[in-house]
Amino acid sequence: MGNSVSTTGIVSGRKDKQALAESFKDLHAPLSDHEALVASDRCYFCHDAPCVTACPTSIDIPLFIRQIGTGTPEASAKTIFEQNILGGMCARVCPTETLCEQVCVREVAEGKPVEIGRLQRYATDRLMAAGTHPFERAAPTGKTVGIVGAGPAGLACAHKLAVLGHDVTIYEARKKGGGLNEFGIAAYKSVDDFAQKELDWLLSVGGITIEYGKTVGADISLASLQAEYDAVFFGMGLAGVNALGCEGEELEAVINAVDFISDIRQAADLSQLAVGRHVVVIGGGMTAVDVAVQSKLLGAQDVALVYRRDKDSMSASVFEQDLATSKGVRIIYNAQPVRVLSEGSALSVEFAYTETKGGKLTKTGETFCLAADQVFKAIGQSLTGAPEALSLQGGKIMVDENGRTTVPKVWAGGDCATGGDDLTVTAVAEGRDAAIDIHTTLLG
Incomplete structure (x- = not known):
């Protein structure tokens, strides 16, 4: 079955604070x-x-x-x-x-x-x-808009609406705003608490209130939002994590990559964050690269990123792939997980080699095992908590080119809606464009 290693290899303090500060410094230094x-x-x-x-x-x-x-x-x-x-x-x-x-x-x-x-x-x-804001609010319109989610789409939508003179309330499930920018990207891409500084700066335009700890279903509903506001926008992102669909993924050492990235971003002291000596990351996108690189930076001895298709099919860019390998991450292409094996206190992951024939991914019949004491799932996220009244398509809220859902006066954008591509910049565009359409509709 190949070599296995003990799951007791997941420990903190693999690097001291000075070494960690150097490892997690700004990826691209600012220009003079x-x-x-x-x-x-x-x-x-x-x-x-x-x-x-x-x-x-x-x-x-x-x-x-x-x-x-x-x-x-x-x-x-x-x-x-x-x-x-x-x-x-x-x-x-x-x-x-x-x-x-x-x-x-x-x-x-x-x-x-x-x-x-x-x-x-x-x-x-x-x-x-400079501490200044380049925009001022227009005269009040008397209209109110409720937004679900304080991530990039929700914030962009809220800001545009506020500038246009509407009053906006954002409902955010977490205790901090920013969404993906705060919780979901590598720490070396956003240093010095920039996501929160940007949030505070954005809110300084006025007209936007954020209520934290409010979840759709438990605390708010589509019906209550429709009753209270003239328009509603959903920018709730994707909170669910796709399953590997293989035996053993329920084991304790198999962890959602997005949760670990969030732990890194919110950690007051990275030297207290535990990481495995031998780490396996399963996936091929930005999240997979982010968790693989950061595991290495935290002091993991061996990090393998395994993707089921070839290099050109990987959604993480060539730059991101090169960044990973430059930090010591080993990328294995054309392999998919078959099962996670637990033998006492030891763990390993069995993979099947794959190939693409006629556009279809198939297994070659060959397998191999990787020793691991920590396994990260990074194969995409899924929508959870969307109101039943909203029509879904492909697991996301169905919207038209203006972000309108199938429910009157309800819009959506960002990762939770059709058309998104899991990029901050796309979510911003969709939130902004929906705001313009909301404005036109409310004053129509």
Whole structure:
């Protein structure tokens, strides 16, 4: 069955605090003033720039870069925030290598794009550090909107509605806002409690109230929201975790990756967070990479990330895959879990090799085992708690191009709705666009 290791290998303190601080430092250091000017000078300021089309929020990228180059980073930041109020976080977590920077003319011609993401962070950080907000609320409309979820979609929707003059109340199940930005991304992508600082800055526009610890079903219902508000928006994200569907996944050492990432993000002292010596991560997306890399940074001796298809099919970008391997993570392609084996206090995972024939994934008949004392499931999340009145499609709330659900005056967006792609920037776009449609409908 292969070698097994004891589950007592899950311990804390594999690295001291100084080593952990170095391991979890900012993934991309912020640009200095001089570096920003040099980076902005590489932009061709293309007419019909492909980078703008590639951005889900359609930020005018050539304009904001030109504004940095002319020494007006605050104006640059406003250009960004007009389209993406969470532009600061998106500058940190967006897979720019597969979006705006991938289609940059410099990338196509020279293999080195303009550093759009870092320039966006430079501009937004400058304005936010000044403690000012670039927008003011319009005259009150007298209309109220209830929003479920204080994640990227809900916050973007709330901010746009507040600026347009509506009063907004957000209901958030957790005790902190931010959603994915606060709980679901690697700690080295968002340092210095940035998610909460951005949340506080966003709320400073006024007109938005957040009620924490309020869950759909237990504390609030669609009917109660409809009775109290002129419109309702669901941006509740995906709280469920997909099952492996194999024997042994109920074992204690088999852990949801999203929960572990949340534990890392909320830990006051990373040296107190326990991690295995031998870690196996099952999945192929950003979450799988984030948990694999952070396990290694916490001091795991051996981390294997196992994905059922080939490298090109992996939803995590090549940059993310290269980041993982650069940190010592071993990526195994074309293998899927068969069962998690427990032999006394020892654990191992049996995998079957796979191949794709005629577009269909099949097992080759060969198997192998990986020793493990900690196994992370990172094969996607699922919707839970959606009101029964809302129609679902593919396990998500069904919406049209404006974010309207099948229930009148109820909208949805972000990961919980059809059309989302599990990216912060897409959730922001959907929340913003739904807000505009809500505004038009309420004043129609």
